[in-house]
Amino acid sequence: MSSIKNPLAAILDSNKFTGLNYQDWLRNLKNFLASEKLLYTLEKTPPKEAPADASPEELAKLDKLWDDELKARCYLIASMSNGCGETSLHAREDSSEGSPCRCQS
Template sequence: MMGPSPLRGIMESQKLTGPNFADWLRNLRIILKNERRLYVLDEDEPEMPPAGAPDEELMKFERYKLDVDIVQCYMLGTMSNELQRQHEDMHPRTMLAHLRELYAKNSRTERYELAKNLFRARMPEGSSYNMGKYENTRRTPQYAKGG
C-alpha cells in the first residue's frame, strides 16, 4: 500500500467540468504514471486466468482489478457531480473513451475556430509589413546585430 502522493493535490485542485478536459486528463496521467497505474488506461484488460493457473497469474489479475478500482475512484473523485453520476458504473477505459467523445471534439473545434480567425486576420489599412519589420530592428540591441 502506498502512502499519500503529493501529486494527488493536482487533481484535488481542479475537478473535471468539461471544458478543462485536456488539462484534467494530463494531470490524471501524471498521477497514474507516478503511481504505476497508467497501464489501466493504456493497455487492454487481461483475460481472467483459467482454473488451475499459477498463483503468479492469479495475483497479477487480482492486482489489475484492484488498480482498476483505484483508477476509477481517482477519475470519479475528480469530476463534477453530474459527470460522476453519468460515469460511476463504467470501467476507466470506457469512461475515458466517453469523455473524449464528449469533450475532445470541443477542444478541436476551439482550435479550428482560433486558427480560422487567425488566418482571416488582416493588417489595418495603411500599415506596412516593412514598417513593422523596421520597428522590430530598431529595438534590437547593438550586440545582437553584431556591432
C-alpha cells in the same frame, strides 16, 4: 482524493473535470496515475475472469491488475465534478458506440 501522501492528488482535487477542461484534466490525471504506477490501467484492461487453468503466479498478477484498475477508476471518478462523476459511472454500459459522456449541471 484518497492518496493524501501524493502532492499531485491536490492538483486533481482543485482541477476537477467539468466537461470543458478535458485536456488539462487528462494531463493532470495521467501525471497522477503515473506517479502512483497506475498509468498502464488506462490502456490495458484486465480480463473479467481468471482462466480456469491459471497458475498461482498468474492469479496473483490478475489480482494486482484488478486492484490497480479499481484504484485508477476510483481516482478518475473522484477527480470529476459531481455531475460528471455520476454520469461516468454508467458511461461504459450506456455508450456502446463510444460517444463521450457529458457532465450534468
